[in-house]
Structures are given as structure tokens and as C-alpha cells.
Amino acid sequence: MVDKIKVENLSCYYNKKCVLGSLSISVIQNEILAIIGPANSGKTTFLRTLNRMNDLNLTYSHRGEIYLDNNSIFDMNRENLRKRVGMLFAMPTPLPMTIYENVVYAPKHLGLISKKFEQDVLVEQALRDASLWNEVKDRLKSSAMKISGGQQQRLCIARILAINPEVILFDEPCSGLDPISTTKVEELMIELKRKYTIVLVTNNVKQASRVSDRTAFFLMGKIIEIDTTDKLFVSPKEKQTEDYITGRFG
């Protein structure tokens, strides 16, 4: 088992206030690591640090190191890092253009493709991989803002797949979706695990137990427990973990 991402002693601060305290955690290649925990436990901050989306926030600062394939992500060019570590947001964020343009937007600007037929191939492949192709293949030229929320979220996944990243970060990807769309996204995640490494932040404890290989429980900016999902849900070592997953608090 290879460590894809290795986090060492990471502490994060907003306005000097500590929200994540000396965190050390590894993400193994081709696994789904779920991060659960109540609100304000630092899950999203952790996730947004992994592809440096917090960099523009002036009140944010951090200490510690994160390695992607043994290279520090803070030494990398931000754009290159984000090309390798894609991110899906809680709310679907289609760009105001057609479905087709949404998929080719990033590859075109990153210089990955140029010719028209390459684009067509890429769009079909990405949409198929995101299991959206059959639903939108007849209306690729219509606005991405007009399809349903669940379809938009899968379009956003297709958009990430189109730049062929190594890691995909899911930030509560189903919080705005109906149960059927949620199932589709979850099936997709399990499918994607074969090619990608996935970190999933979720408020939905059941979702973590359904899709993930390992689960980490965050509380107040600390990791309380991390273990394989089976063990953590069947026999948690910590009292707090047990209370949370059985719904006694949080």
C-alpha cells in the first residue's frame, strides 16, 4: 500500500485561531478515505488545504507539511497541484456555459487538448465515466445551468475527470441532492476508486459507512480516531466516536 498523500503535523489557523491542531494522516493510493465529524470540526478546512484552495483567504495560515507522492505541495505551482488534485464542492458549481464547454473548459486552458475531434472524444469519455452521457448526449449544446442538481454535480465530476487528476476531493458532494442522485454519485465514487484516490468529507455518517475504505473522525480540529470503516463502525475504540456514529451528539 502506497501513501498517496502524507500529512505531517498540519495546523491551520483563521485569524490566528487554531482550527486544526497538529494533524498527521495518510491517504493510501486508490482508497476512499471518509472524514466525518460534527460542524466546526475542521473537515472542510483540511480538505481545502489539500489543494490549497485556502491560499487566497488572507486570514488563513498553516504550519506543517503535506506531501503528494513525496513532494511537498507547498513547493508546487498552485495550478499544477490543482490539476493533480481535483475538488468537488458541496453545491453543484456548473460554469455558465454549455455542458460541452463545461467539460472542455479546463483541458483547453491547461493546454491538454487542441483539436476538435480530441475534444469530442474527451467530452464523451468524461461524461461516460461520470455516468451522465446517456442523459445529456442529445443536448450537449444546451446550458449547464438548466440540468437538474444531481446531473450538475455529475457534470462537475466529469469536468474533473477531463483533466485526469490523481486525487479527487469530495466536499459533502451530496448535501444538496435527492436520494436517487445521491445513490448515483456514491456508485460513481466506488467506480472511480479504481483509477483515483478519493478523500470524502461528509456530514452523512451512513454515506461514509457505505462507500469508504477507511474513516477518520474529526472533532474540534483533532483526529479522534482513524481506522478501516468496518472496524470504526462496528467497534470504535473511542467513546466520542461511538457517540457520534450512533447519533448521540453532533
Place this chain on the structure above:
Amino acid sequence: MIKLTPKLSQKLSYLILFLATVLVIMPIIVMIFIIVKNGISVINWEFLSSMPRNGMREGGILPAIVGTFAIVMCTTMLTLPTGVCAAIYLNEYARDNTLTRLIKLGIVNLAGVPSVVYGLFGFGIFVMFLKLGVSIIAGALTLSIMELPVIITTSRNALNSVPYSFREASWALGVSRWQTIRCIVLPNALSGIMTGAVLSIARISGETAPILFTAAAFYVPHLPHSIFDQVMTLPYHLYIISTQIPNMPSNVIFGTALVLLFMVLTMSFVAIFIRIYFRKHRKW
């Protein structure tokens, strides 16, 4: 004392609000009506396309129209690129520090300076110090300084109205900040920027004080040859013929006012149409 029942107070407040609205639009309607009624008789092709004659009491107002157009064009070419670039910098790149706050404060305050002060400033700097003389370019530069805060403010509002999530979605895909601005932010802010630009063009075409000392001439017997020429302009011409020339036929005065009013209103309508068009075609 009449006791106010809820129903009565409802009716009363409705009436007051309605009257206030009528009061607001009445002067505009009356003004347009009077100007059109008195001025329409002189409007013909000759009035629009010939030089003034007989101490400006007869003939047309062509040089004033051309002069106004020239100044407005020059000002727009100066302000629009500068203003939009400044707005992009302030909104997308500038960090929130003392310098940025000082710049923003400056912009807000520049917008509140009386226009005659701009005129005197332009006279001192552009006409005297830079020795541009009383000319189109000096007037355009003066108007630019006055109009920049407005363009910057409206452009910033337009940029701000593009949801932050679009930017984040683009960054998260590894697209750089400049490419995000060029391909996502600017196209979606364009309608707001355009509307602001057209409205400010309408505003500067009616300004008198800033060009009084910097560009406008009492009378020029020919059309401007270059941007270093003095010109006649509609608002200043209107001021002269209303106050400085004895025995001025009043229908010429109203006719000139009508042309100026028509120009400004046309541009306002263009702005409204741009806004309606983009709102219909907006994709989010």
C-alpha cells in the same frame, strides 16, 4: 380627531407614496414637453448640418454637435480601458491593506468633488502646465478624471455580481486566476460594465463646468481639425446663446436643448436595452 383604522391608514399611506412618485416624474415630463413644444419647429436637416450664422442667431449647430461627439469619444477611449483595468485590479487582485483602502476611499471621494473644481484643476494641469492649450484633448482628460471614479465603481459592482463560486470552480480545475478572469468573470460582467459605460457617456455629454476652461470655445468658424483644436460643445453653446447673445430667437435655444436632450436620452435608452438584452440571455 379622526381615529385611524388600519384600512384608512393603509389607504392614506398608499396615497402619500403614490403622490411622491408622481411628484418625482412630473418635472421630467413637463420639462421634456416644454422643450419639445418650443424647439421642434427649428429641427430640420439644415439646423443639424450647417454652421451658425449671423452671430449664431441663425444657421445650424453642427460644430457644437461635432465638438460634443469628439470630446465624448476621446473621454470614453481614455476612461473605459483604464477604469475597467483598475476595477479588475481592485476587485480581483488587490489585497485588503491600507493602500487599497486608501485608493478606494480616494475613488469614493473623487466622485463627490464638484464638477467646476475638476474644470479648474484641468485648466491648471492640462491647459497651463502641460501646455495642451484649450483643446479637445485637455477637455477629454479633465472629463476622464471626473468620470473614472464612476466607471470604476460601476465596473466593480458588475464584477462583484459574478458569483464567487464560478471563480472557485475554475481555480479548482487548475485554471489560473487571469484565465479565470478573462474567460469566466469578464464575459459575465460585461453587461454591467457596458451599462455603466453608456450611462457615464450620457452624463459627460451634458457636462459644462469641466470643459468650460479646458475645451469649449465661444465660437469657432470651422470644424475641429485635430484633438488639439478648441471646439464648440452643445451644453456650453446652449449656455452662451441663452445668456450672452441679445435678441436670440427662443426656438433656436429650445431646439439646441432638444438636440442635447435627445442625445442624452438616446444613450440612456441604449443602456436600458443592453441591460434587458443581457438579462434575457444571462445563463445563471
